[in-house]
Structure formats: C-alpha cells, structure tokens
Amino acid sequence: MNPLEILKTAMANSFRSKLRTLLTILAIFVGAFTLTITNGLGTGISNYIDSQIAAVGSSNSFTVAKTDTSGNPASGPKKYDATTKVLAAGGRPGSTQLALGQADLDAIGAIPGITGVTPVTRLSPDFIQWNDHDKYQLSVSPLAGAQPQLAAGAPLDDSAAQPQLILPSSYVAPLGFADNSQAVGQDATIGITDATGIMHSITARITGIEQSALLGGGGAFINKSLSTALADAQGTGAPAASKSVWANVTASFAPSSAAQVNDMKGKLAAAGYTAQTLDDRIGTVKTVINGIIGVLDAFAVIALVAAGFGIVNTLLMSVQERTREIGLMKAMGMGSGSVFALFSTEAAFIGFLGSAIGSAAAIGLGTAVSGALARGPLSDLEGLHILAFAPGSVAGVILLVMAIAFIAGTLPAWRAARQNPIDALRYE
Amino acid sequence: MSVPILAAQDLTKTYGRGPDRFDALKGVSLEIGRGDSVAIVGKSGSGKSTLMHILALLDTPGGGQVHVDGTDAKTLSGRRLNALRNTMFGFVFQQFFLNPGSSVLENVVLPLKIAGVGSRERRARGMAVLEQLELADKARNKAGNLSGGQKQRVVIARALINSPQVLFADEPTGNLDTATGRIVEDILFDLNSNHGITLITVTHDHDLAARFNRRLYIRDGLLINTDEEHAA
Ligand SMILES: Nc1ncnc2c1ncn2[C@@H]1O[C@H](COP(=O)(O)OP(=O)(O)O)[C@@H](O)[C@H]1O
Numbered sequence A: 001m002n003p004l005e006i007l008k009t010a011m012a013n014s015f016r017s018k019l020r021t022l023l024t025i026l027a028i029f030v031g032a033f034t035l036t037i038t039n040g041l042g043t044g045i046s047n048y049i050d051s052q053i054a055a056v057g058s059s060n061s062f063t064v065a066k067t068d069t070s071g072n073p074a075s076g077p078k079k080y081d082a083t084t085k086v087l088a089a090g091g092r093p094g095s096t097q098l099a100l101g102q103a104d105l106d107a108i109g110a111i112p113g114i115t116g117v118t119p120v121t122r123l124s125p126d127f128i129q130w131n132d133h134d135k136y137q138l139s140v141s142p143l144a145g146a147q148p149q150l151a152a153g154a155p156l157d158d159s160a161a162q163p164q165l166i167l168p169s170s171y172v173a174p175l176g177f178a179d180n181s182q183a184v185g186q187d188a189t190i191g192i193t194d195a196t197g198i199m200h201s202i203t204a205r206i207t208g209i210e211q212s213a214l215l216g217g218g219g220a221f222i223n224k225s226l227s228t229a230l231a232d233a234q235g236t237g238a239p240a241a242s243k244s245v246w247a248n249v250t251a252s253f254a255p256s257s258a259a260q261v262n263d264m265k266g267k268l269a270a271a272g273y274t275a276q277t278l279d280d281r282i283g284t285v286k287t288v289i290n291g292i293i294g295v296l297d298a299f300a301v302i303a304l305v306a307a308g309f310g311i312v313n314t315l316l317m318s319v320q321e322r323t324r325e326i327g328l329m330k331a332m333g334m335g336s337g338s339v340f341a342l343f344s345t346e347a348a349f350i351g352f353l354g355s356a357i358g359s360a361a362a363i364g365l366g367t368a369v370s371g372a373l374a375r376g377p378l379s380d381l382e383g384l385h386i387l388a389f390a391p392g393s394v395a396g397v398i399l400l401v402m403a404i405a406f407i408a409g410t411l412p413a414w415r416a417a418r419q420n421p422i423d424a425l426r427y428e
Numbered sequence B: 001m002s003v004p005i006l007a008a009q010d011l012t013k014t015y016g017r018g019p020d021r022f023d024a025l026k027g028v029s030l031e032i033g034r035g036d037s038v039a040i041v042g043k044s045g046s047g048k049s050t051l052m053h054i055l056a057l058l059d060t061p062g063g064g065q066v067h068v069d070g071t072d073a074k075t076l077s078g079r080r081l082n083a084l085r086n087t088m089f090g091f092v093f094q095q096f097f098l099n100p101g102s103s104v105l106e107n108v109v110l111p112l113k114i115a116g117v118g119s120r121e122r123r124a125r126g127m128a129v130l131e132q133l134e135l136a137d138k139a140r141n142k143a144g145n146l147s148g149g150q151k152q153r154v155v156i157a158r159a160l161i162n163s164p165q166v167l168f169a170d171e172p173t174g175n176l177d178t179a180t181g182r183i184v185e186d187i188l189f190d191l192n193s194n195h196g197i198t199l200i201t202v203t204h205d206h207d208l209a210a211r212f213n214r215r216l217y218i219r220d221g222l223l224i225n226t227d228e229e230h231a232a
C-alpha cells in the first residue's frame, strides 16, 4: 500500500466507529485546548513584557557603573584615595557610589564589541507647559535607545537638530490638549533650573504620545538634541569638575548573541565595572512568569497523557474488531509494516483532529476573551493582550499532540501487525 | 513433466500443546502441475483447510517443505512472500470475509490497493472483473446487501483481480443452494479450462469432485489412495 492510500484508509477507518472516535477526540480536545491556552498566555504576557522592556531602553546596551569593592558594611571605613571620586547615592545612609570620569569612558569604549559610550546625565527639569496652560512636573527617562509603545505620533529622531519629546498619555489632558492627535506636533516649553538657581526655558516638539505602560514610570522620552540642551542648561554655572563626573554610562554594542554579551560583561567586570543589560534588570519578572506558565503547561500535558491512554483503548478495540479484516489483508499480501503504518496513522489522525479542533477553539475563545479583558478589566494596561497565539507555537502544540497520539497508537498497531493471517481469519 | 507449480513434501501441522495437542496434518506429500484442476476431498475436520492454507503460503507447516515453482517457500523474503500472496495466488475462503459496509467494487479491488495500484486503474480492472462475473450492475451496492450467490461471486472476483496463476477455493459452494452452487462451479471450471488458471478446490461434495482432473482424498491428516467410503 502506498503512503497516500494508507492515509486515506486510516482516515476512513477512524470514522467507522464514530462515537468511539468522537469520545477519544474529546479527550484530546481538552488537553490540546488547555495547552494552547497556557501557551497563548505565555506568548501574550511575554510579548507585553518585551514591548514594555523596549519602552524602557535599548536591548543593545549596558548600563555601566563602577564596581563598588567596599564589600559588606562590617568591613569598616575605606581608606581615602585621592584618585577615586564618589557620589552621594540614594541607598542606605552612608552608602556612596563610585563615580565614572572621562578616563573610565575611554576604558569602557576600548572593550572589544562596545560601539559607543554615553554618560547618563540625570536631568531634573522643573516643569512642562503648553501655551499658557498650567505647568506640570516632568521627569525624563535617562536611558537612550528606548522604544516606547506609541498611542499616537512618531518615534523620536536622535539625529534631528530639533529638540523632541514623547509624552506619556497621562499628560495629554492636564496640559490642555483635547486628545492625543492634537498634542502631536505641538511645541511645549520645558523649564529647568541651573546650578546657580536660574530658570531656563527650552522649547521642544511633541512627536508622539506613549501608551500607559507597566514599567515606564511615567517619564517623558527625549531625543539627543533635547537631552543635550537640557544638560547644557542644567549645567550652566556648575563647577567644571562636576560636569565630567557621572554615576552611570550607557555602553552600546552591535546586536550580539547571549554568549557575546556575557563575554563583554566579563571583560567589563575584569576592568572593574558592573554592566547590566535591560534583560538583567527585568529578567527576573520573566523568569517568574515563565515558571508559572511552565506549571500550567505541565497540567495540560498530563491531560494529554490521559487522553493518550484513551487512544490506546480506542485502537485496541478497533484492532480486536478488525482482526479478520487485518487477517484478510495480510492473506492478500499486505506487509506487517503497512498494517503497522495503517493503525499508527489512524492514531496520529485522531490526534490531529482532536488537537486541531482544540487549538482552533482555544484560539477563537481566547481571542474573544482576551479582547474583552483588554477593553474591560485590563484596559489600564494598554497594549496588553493576555492571550496571544503565535502560529509557530500553535503548530508546535498540534505536532506534540500528534506525537503523543502516535506513540499511544504504537502498541495497538504492533499488535495488529504481528498477527498471523490465518489465526486472524479463524478468529470468531 | 516440467517443474510443478506447487509441490509439498511430508507436511505436518500440529495445533495446541500438551493435552490439547492435535495433529491436523501427519505427513502430506503432493505435486500439482501448471493448469491442473485438483479437488481435495475429505470429511469435516480431516485437515483440508489446513493443507490449503499451507499450500497458499498463508500458514507455515510444522515440518516438511513447500516448493512454489521449484523455490523452497522457507527461503522467500517477507516482501517476496507478500508479492506471491498478492499476485500469484487467489484465495476464496470458506467464509466470504467481505467488508459489508464497503461497496462491491471496493471489496473487489482490495488486493490492488494493497499492491499500490492507482485508483483509476483499480476502478478499470475492478469493473472488468465484475463484468466477467456478471456483477457490473452491483458495483456500487454495499457488499452486505447481496445474496449468498452474489457474495460468492464477489469473493471470486476479488481472488481473480490480480490475474493469479493459482486459484484456491475452500468449499466455494458449501454455503450455496444447488442451483447457485452450479453457477459458481461453472465459473471456476471456465477459469481453469479457458484461462489456464490452476484450480485447487476443497470440497466434500463427491459430484463436484468428479468434475476435476484429479482428486486427493484426505483422512485424519493423511492422503489416502482412494475414496474408501465411497468405494466401500
Ligand atoms: N487454530 C486451531 N487451533 C486448534 N485446532 C485447530 C485450529 N485450526 C484447526 N484446528 C483443528 O484441526 C483440524 C483440521 O481443521 P481444518 O483443516 O479446518 O479441517 P477441514 O477444513 O478439513 O474441516 C480440526 O480438527 C480442527 O478442529
């Protein structure tokens, strides 16, 4: 028998005992449905987290600080060293952070793989205002390379000479705009105080409005031009030394594999710097979520294994019922391999039906529920679709179920294949 | 005489073991030439079906050898054995063994499907053989809805579809009334005399046995020279 004929015959055979096949398909349906839903949950949440992470900063950069070697607090005060500069840091009382200078920038830039080093200047603007409306406090994101999820407008242009910013959507109404689209393209005024207490005004173009975000912290995103303008204004009148001392620098690199990133991290650590990628800082959240999804997946797989026993049972009954038919086919020259293929194909086909229907139902229902949740209870988390179905992972679920079904079918198929034609024909 | 198409030496077959042990064949030797027609005659339980199954390579003997066209059947590979079962031999079983839910045509072309013949050719050859057995108008009927005589003709059609060299028939008229049985007999003898098919038929009907070229009498698993009961 050729493979196509085996497939056709197996499909026809699976419909011969409709009720029994239907019940088996139902058992598989439950497992496949659950697995598709848990998978969709994983995909949906990690998509959301990925987009939120991208909104905080670029994934192709490290935030680098000098490694604090003071160790644990019990080690006592450290000896003064004239070459080490420290900054008061916001941690526990008395803690300090070692500052980075121009020499450090050069050292970091010299690490192979690092393509650019930018100091992170903490900018503290006082307010933002549009057209004589009320003034509001503003914080700006210090990290370059962020890709906020936009509700309206266009991304920032770092090469533009024009100062640009992207505002969180929560600013739209308070600043006096009717809606997001009115805000886009408008010029806003940012006030910032310099070292001597004098207020500077800087005008910047609003290029976009950010969706309300999970990790963003409600700050505005600014382009390079605005960042430079604010830094210059803030630094006016400050002693020259303080302008060349930074707590952190951003070291960017070309898109790299995890191994390359770890290699660069190692080199930075050897040089006395602590480097963290965004994933390092937010990775634990993902690990926890992946753990939860993994447990849910395990439950779904248990359901599928139970369904696998259903397949074994269904097919054993079919083999029993069709003993004479199998004997007849073998008497007419059908090889044992073909008999085996016939029954295991039937098992895989039943698995395919159950999983395809289960996945389709899960996608249909999941998309509807997820849409309803996104409009209702979860509407505060813009861009969150709690269930997302990636074609690859749905196909993976279907293949997994078919594999389980195939394995379940091997025992009945083997029983059918090894039958002696005459014993099978004499079977009453 | 040329090499016999089938030859058997000292065939034995034992079923069961211990107290259930039963010797169904106790040393049977025979030769069947190409184009011959042979009746195997004996009482119920004498081992006729067992012998036929072994000759058709559907079962293996406990001892002794079967030669097909001079080749020892034991030396055949699984693939070769399946090819012989599929194309060289046609077998009409004691029961019909039809798939009642499938159409007559589907039942008849099953050996072609097993051989991997494409569906168009299967249809053409299936219709041709049904034509030959005057069943063409029943091709689309469900096999389960036919009369006994029609079913027996379908089974013969199925055995003939691959143009076998040897046709085995195990009590082909046993389940049929006399008139229908006669029609089926005529079909078998026509195949033998006009198509050169070697015919090996099991029967306990002596009138039918008389129509064959040769008769082999079997009793309690052994061939005997004459039909003793009849002669007595
Ligand atoms: N599978 C089997 N197990 C045990 N005994 C069997 C089996 N098949 C046949 N027999 C016995 O072998 C003997 C010969 O059977 P069989 O060849 O079918 O006889 P016949 O066809 O001449 O009526 C019978 O007594 C039968 O009961």
Ligand SMILES: [Mg+2]
Residues within 6 Å of the ligand: B048, B049, B050, B094, B170
């Ligand atoms: Mg018999």
